[in-house]
Amino acid sequence: MSEIELVPRRTIGGIIAVWVLAAMAGVSIGVLVPVEWRAAWLTVTLGGCLILAFAVQLWYGRSQGFTERVAASVLGALLVLGVLSMGFALAAVVTG
Secondary structure (H helix, E strand, C coil): CCCCCCCCCCCHHHHHHHHHHHHHHHHHHHHHCCHHHHHHHHHHHHHHHHHHHHHHHHHHCCCCCHHHHHHHHHHHHHHHHHHHHHHHHHHHHHHC
16 A cells, blocks of 8 residues: 655656766766767667666656656756767867
């Protein structure tokens, strides 16, 4: 039997945590990975962010809005990694 939550936990923190992890992983990929392998590693990172988003939202234990929260987490991670990859591409054009 489930109990009614009088004051539910905020879920925006879990969404933003996935975005921050995506940014940190993307920057570390840009610094540590050779240019020809960056796209592949950014794709792997996005897959990891998807798994992390599921784990974080399951940890909250709230079924209401689960799909929307996971989608927001993954879409934000996609945008973060996309902006970072554009920055890497521009840096490669300017220096190369």
